[in-house]
Amino acid sequence: MIYYFSGTGNSKHAAEVIASAVNETPVDIVDAIKNGIHGSADDEITGFVFPVYFWGLPEIIKRFAAMPEVNNSLGKYVFCVITCGADTGNADKMLSKKLGRSPDYSFSLKMPDNYVVMYDPCEKEKAQKYLHHADKELETICKDILNRENARKGSTNGSAKSAFVSLLYDPFRKTKKFYADESCVSCGLCAKICPDNAIEIKNGKPVWVKSKCQHCTACINRCPKASIQYGKGTQTRRRYNYENTVD
Ligand SMILES: Cc1cc2nc3c(=O)[nH]c(=O)nc-3n(C[C@H](O)[C@H](O)[C@H](O)COP(=O)(O)O)c2cc1C
Ligand code: SF4
Ligand code: SF4
Structure with missing residues (x-):
């Protein structure tokens, strides 16, 4: 089972590419909360793909990852791919706390920044270049997951300040x-x-x-x-x- 949350499509795209490569189903977390969680501890893979917010977790991910139905149905290999405009800080570690276990594999995947309420998103050609690069990274991610690699990869800059910066999300x-x-x-x-x-x-x-x-x-x-x-x-x-x- 590959769960994803996505506002502007980056994480949805990443989840779909990974799901197709590893022969899994991409499931929108919004639908899973509404319609029920059907993962099982016997599953080979459980994946979480979502954007970083303020070097931390979107509220829906905090809620979803802490649900007993999710915690109790984590498969044999657990991974997360956290999409970002630049860095993900310690978001993967925050996910571990909610899940009650560390993912075997985590990747911070740089994609175009969408936070228009704070910054001007980059022009289209630049965004296309970022997406092209992200697709190359996704090839690596798919291979790593197929090989059941145990690693923490991508840009986790901001780790030291993550706990503080992530507190800004709620007031914003x-x-x-x-x-x-x-x-x-x-x-x-x-x-x-x-x-x-x-x-x-x-x-x-x-x-x-x-x-x-x-x-x-x-x-x-x-x-x-x-x-x-x-x-x-x-x-x-x-x-x-x-x-x-x-x-
Ligand atoms: C509320 C909010 C906060 C964000 N905070 C960060 C951040 O701390 N670091 C970062 O690199 N990108 C940040 N971003 C950018 C997104 O994580 C990035 O564009 C992501 O790929 C969007 O995924 P989506 O298209 O699946 O929604 C933020 C975006 C939003 C909407
Ligand atoms: S920004 Fe807020 S109001 Fe707009 S779609 Fe997302 S959750 Fe809904
Ligand atoms: S703001 Fe108006 S035009 Fe834009 S999506 Fe909503 S209803 Fe449609």
Whole structure:
């Protein structure tokens, strides 16, 4: 079983490539929480693929990895691939604590940065170069997993500061600065794709109905009209998502 969480498609792509190479099924964690966890301790492999947030774990990963149904159904070989814009700090070690065991293999996989609420995502050609490099790294990752390698690879810079920086995630993941501007065409996609059910369409426009969310950036980066803003900073910034970058 290969579990993944993904806001803008990087981790989903990585999970799909790995799952296909090792003949496993990629399972969206949002669906697994909704529909039940069907892994078993007899499984050959259990994998976790997700983005790093503030050198730590997304809230949904903290919750999922600590669930007894997940803990009790870890397979014989456990790995994690944590996607990032630069480094993952100690996120793999934080996952170990939640799972109650260390993954046999962990890899910090550099992919384009999607945190548009804080930074301007890079231009498309540069993002394509990062994705090309990530695909090369994924070839190594697949071979390592097939060989049941025991290793910690990729950029774990930030390890020393990780515990402190990861505390910033919770205060940052507020929704009150999200809004849709006048370019919104009321397509409803943002509400449909939000993994937290934090968006509802009211009078044709999205409304953020929870005070906190994952801050996965799916809504703001995947809106087809780039209508979603976060405070004042995002009006002049690019948007990033995997699907629109590989075309
Ligand atoms: C809330 C948030 C925090 C992030 N924090 C980090 C970080 O600490 N270090 C880093 O290298 N990238 C960081 N990123 C970038 C993402 O981890 C990276 O773009 C990831 O590949 C996105 O995966 P996805 O497309 O599967 O959602 C952050 C992104 C978000 C949305
Ligand atoms: S995805 Fe964009 S255009 Fe569609 S409803 Fe949401 S904000 Fe409006
Ligand atoms: S509101 Fe937007 S950023 Fe927050 S969890 Fe939903 S899709 Fe992600």
